[in-house]
Amino acid sequence: MFKILRLAFKNLSxxxxxxLLTGLLIVVGVVAVIVFSGLSGSFKQAIVGQITDSVLSHLQIHRKGYLASIDNLPLDRMMPSKAFEKLEGLLSGVEEIEAYSPRIKFGAMLSNYSQTTNARLNGIDPEKENRTVPLLASRIKDAAHDDVLLKPGEVLLPEILARGMEIKIGDTVVLVANNKDGSVNGMTFMVAGIVESLMGPGGRDGYLHIDDAASLLRMETPEISELAIRVRDFGSLKAVAEKLNDLTAPLTNKQGGPMFELHTWEQLTPFYNIVRMIDIMTLGIRVILIAVVLISVLNVMMMSVYERVREIGTLAAMGTRPGRIMALFVAEGICLGLGGALAGSAMGAGILWIMNLTGVDVTFGGNNQVFTLAPSIAPTEVALTCLIVLGVSVLASLQPAAKAAGLEPVEALRHV
Amino acid sequence: MNLVEFKNVSRSYQLGEVSVTALQDVTLNIPKGAFTALVGPSGSGKTTALNLIGCLDKPSQGEVMVAGQAVSTMNRKQGADFRGEKLGFVFQDFNLLPVLTVFENIEYPLLMIRDMPKHLRHPLVEKVLAAVSMENQADKYPAQLSGGQKQRTAIARALVGNPLLVLADEPTANLDGATAKTVVELMKQMRDEFGTTFVFSTHDPRIMDQAELTFHILDGRLEDAPAKEVTHV
Incomplete structure (x- = not known):
């Protein structure tokens, strides 16, 4: 094998x-794939991290039918306290769950005594919420407390509302809400922080203590809109979701249907489509790489065969078997692909390393949120790219190599 | 003992709607060790005869036997193996591989065809390099050699596997008179040293005189009996 590769390398030189030009094309293709994969991967990670770690959490459980009306924040489709207790009992036995946080979601009128507007609010247990969505704290500007998100009697208001109504930390505001029977209640709260807005559902919500939310909504027994769950290993999210589905399936409502519905973050945010689009674009870049390698290697190998017909005839006349002639040309394709893949991988990894040192700032979303990306690529992905290039190089070499091997020696020797 | 036997061999080609006969009803025998010339003008059928002997082509009629084997019935792989084992080729245009040095060109049949290990093939290459007086040019590439040196290299490459028969198609056509004479003398010397049968085609009268056995071919037919008797077997 080594002798064939050595001769192939000499023939390429x-x-x-x-x-060099063909190799350069392959190098550019590989660099494009590696840099794009590294950038898009870290961008994807940043978006998913922000969405899951500061708003949604990894998965959520609602009472069956709640999600279909989630935009209305319905108060008549909440989990009764008994159902929530049952659910808590089940979750406590699941080792894969790191934390969970019950939420009461509702709409209210927000007044600063001079202006009034609508607000979407989440009643949360600050300690549980902090463990479930640990990046929420980082979104709070000028927080009143360092150790806790908020205390009873306090509210965290979304930046966009606070700015519009010129509300500052320490101001008193009034929240007025309808409970599920339609009666109205109002309570005053102190603003304990301004929450930086984030794209996507829940990104412009305010927060208050879950006990305050229950009081404002006049709940005799607390009811829960959703249960946000954080798993220990994000990679095993699907498996955990399946396990929880199995565990909650036996719990039925009065009609005999399932009591709960469970959704992972992918089903809860439209940004999953962006993530999928990034994956499709990465695939697209890979397809372009395959086309570049296929066309360039095929072109070089076909020219090589046509230019060396007499030489092929000489090799065959001397007794070189057709299979070995074919191997010689395939080896040339392999050398070309391997050289391009290795050089491209090294260059691509180098570019990612430099990007990592400098950091790449990307603005995304309606609020021009800035993400500082730390692009990196898994060695397995680099290896996969190299394997694709090698495989395509072999594929592209096969036809010209078969043509070379199939040449009749007497015809080839006559070729001018 | 005959190394090559042609029994009523004909070879015709179809060129469009026209059938061209390159060889017609040729019967000849070439004894082992003979220094043989196929002589005739361009297009007479010399190269076709050499191709048939070298299993590069198959007769339309008749039978070609080389070293007791009917080469016309061999498939491509068998033909390749037979050539690699039993035959050596020298071409008018030398046909050396330009990316290989003189040493590597000579080494090629042993390395790529016979898969011979290094410790066996290197002494053989050095032996033929010395025999053709090219040991000082071993590291040069074909582009750095004169025509005569290239043909010496090609002869060494043909001989390195110790073949029974070396086929040379117009080996001196691209050489000047003095070099051509030297090359033919070298081939004869190699025949004496290695006992290899040489069959070469030529239309150069200065060279054909060197042959011990000469077959005149004209318009695909063999003319009369061999012009010379074999003196060396």
Whole structure:
């Protein structure tokens, strides 16, 4: 094998400029794939991290039918306290769950005594919420407390509302809400922080203590809108979701239907489509790489065969078997692909390393939120890219190699 | 003992709607060790005869036997193996591989065809390099050699596997008179040293005189009996 590769390498060096140009094309393709994969991967990670770690959490459980009306924040489709207790009992036995946080979601009128507007609010247990969505604290500007998100009697208001109504930390505001029977209640709260807005559902919500939310909504027994769950290993999210589905399936409502519905973050946010689009774009770049390698290697190998017909005839006349002639040309394709893949991988990894040192700022979303990306690529992905290039190089070499091997020696020797 | 036997061999080609006969009803025998010339003008059928002997082509009629084997019935792989084992080729245009040095060109049949290990093939290459007086040019590439040196290299490459028969198609056509004479003398010397049968085609009268056995071919037919008797077997 080594002797064939050695001869193939020598043959490639015969037309240095052509080989270099083709190799360069492959290098550019591999660099594009590696840099794009590294950037898009870290961008994806940043978006998903923000969405899951500061708003949604990894998965959520609602009472069956709640999600279909989630935009209305319905108060008549909440989990009764008994159902929530049952659910808590089940969750406590699942080791894969790191934390969970019950939420009461509702709409209210927000007044600063001079202006009034609508607000979407979440009643939360600050300690549980902090463990479930640990990045929420980082979104609070000028927080009143360092150790806790908020205390009873306090509210965290979304930045966009606070700015519009010129509300500052320490101001008193009034929240007025309808309970599920339609009666109205109002309570005053102190603003304990301004929450930075985030794209996507829940990104412009305010927060208050879960006990305050229950009081404002006049709940005799607390009811829960949703249960946000954080798993220990994000990679095993699907497995955990399936396990929880199995565990909650036996719990039925009065009609005999399932009592709960469970959704992972992918089903809860439209940004999953962006993530999928990034994956499709990465695939697209890979397809372009395959096309570049296929066309360039095929072109070089076909030219190589046509230019060396007499030489092929000489090799065959001397007794070189057709299979070995074919191997010689396939080896040339492999050398070309391997060289391009290795050089491209090294260059791509180098570019990602430099980007990591400098950091890449990306603005995203309606609020021009800035993400500082730390692009990186898994070694397995680099290896996969190299394998794709190698495989395509072999594929592209097969037809010209088969043509070379199939040449009749007597015809080939006559070729001018 | 005959190394090559042609029994009523004909070879015709179809060129469009026209059938061209390159060889017609040729019967000849070439004894082992003979220094043989196929002589005739361009297009007479010399190269076709050499191709048939070298299993590069198959007769339309008749039978070609080389070293007791009917080469016309061999498939491509068998033909390749037979050539690799039993035959050596020298071409008019030398046909050296330009990316390989003189040493590597000579080494090629042992390395790529016979898969011979290094400790066996290197002494053989050095032996033929010395025999053709090219040991000082071993590291040069074909582009750095004169025509005569290239043909010496090609002869060494043909001989390195110790074949029974070396086929040379117009080996001196691209050489000047003095070099051509030297090359033919070298081939004869190699025949004496290695006992290899040489069959070469030529239309150069200065060279054909060197042959011990000469077959005149004209318009695909063999003319009369061999012009010379074999003196060396």
């Amino acid at each position: 015969r037309y240095k400029r052509r080989t």
